Amino acid sequence: xxxxxxxxxxxxxxxxxxxxxxxxxxxxxxxxxxxxxxxxxxxxxxxxxxxxxxxxxxxxxxxxxxxxxxxxxxxxxxxxxxxxxxxxxxxxxxxxxxxxxxxxxxxxxxxxxxxxxxxxxxxxxxxxxxxxxxxxxxxxxxxxxxxxxxxxxxxxxxxxxxxxxxxxxxxxxxxxxxxxxxxxxxxxxxxxxxxxxxxxxxxxxxxxxxxxxxxx
Numbered sequence: 416x417x418x419x420x421x422x423x424x425x426x427x428x429x430x431x432x433x434x435x436x437x438x439x440x441x442x443x444x445x446x447x448x449x450x451x452x453x454x455x456x457x458x459x460x461x462x463x464x465x466x467x468x469x470x471x472x473x474x475x476x477x478x479x480x481x482x483x484x485x486x487x488x489x490x491x492x493x494x495x496x497x498x499x500x501x502x503x504x505x506x507x508x509x510x511x512x513x514x515x516x517x518x519x520x521x522x523x524x525x526x527x528x529x530x531x532x533x534x535x536x537x538x539x540x541x542x543x544x545x546x547x548x549x550x551x552x553x554x555x556x557x558x559x560x561x562x563x564x565x566x567x568x569x570x571x572x573x574x575x576x577x578x579x580x581x582x583x584x585x586x587x588x589x590x591x592x593x594x595x596x597x598x599x600x601x602x603x604x605x606x607x608x609x610x611x612x613x614x615x616x617x618x619x620x621x622x623x624x625x626x627x628x629x630x631x
Contacts, residue, residue, distance in 0.1 A: 534596040
């Protein structure tokens with residue numbers, strides 16, 4: 416009887432030890448949940464993100480990477496929130512960076528500024544239906560806040576050409592595909608400009624605009 420009780424105690428102790436080991440193993444290998452900022456890196460002006468430059472961008476094959484990391488300076492003429500969750504910025508580049516523009520950037524215009532503009536795309540921090548692969552969380556970085564219209568900013572990110580041929584359907588008869596972008600923006604630093612949130616202009620579509628604070 417004594418031997419039987421000792422055997423039972425040994426089995427229970429072994430099961431308890433196994434449970435402790437499993438709990439520690441799972442806890443040690445815990446993966447951060449989407450939406451948590453733990454483990455995400457906040458990049459500074461001029462700092463390039465290592466790894467795949469298009470990480471966190473949905474349908475990355477539509478973008479042709481020309482330079483994996485550039486830093487440019489310009490003025491935000493207008494911006495809008497798009498259906499995929501991106502903030503689309505029309506950036507009027509300083510003269511030193513205008514060599515980055517293509518002929519298609521002439522069609523990137525604002526209501527009161529004809530352009531050409533460099534496109535800057537801020538991807539959302541968290542994925543949104545139906546664009547579950549469009550997320551800075553998936554790429555491991557903190558997406559920058561949208562600047563106000565009129566601000567002079569420094570932007571760092573990959574320099575790409577948007578080769579989506581569907582853009583040519585927007586303006587028939589014009590070759591608008593292949594415009595230059597920084598997509599995604601890893602850092603945006605405001606160098607100067609008006610501070611009032613009412614100067615933030617969001618174009619809800621290509622033909623209209625609203626002037627209101629841009630809530631992030």
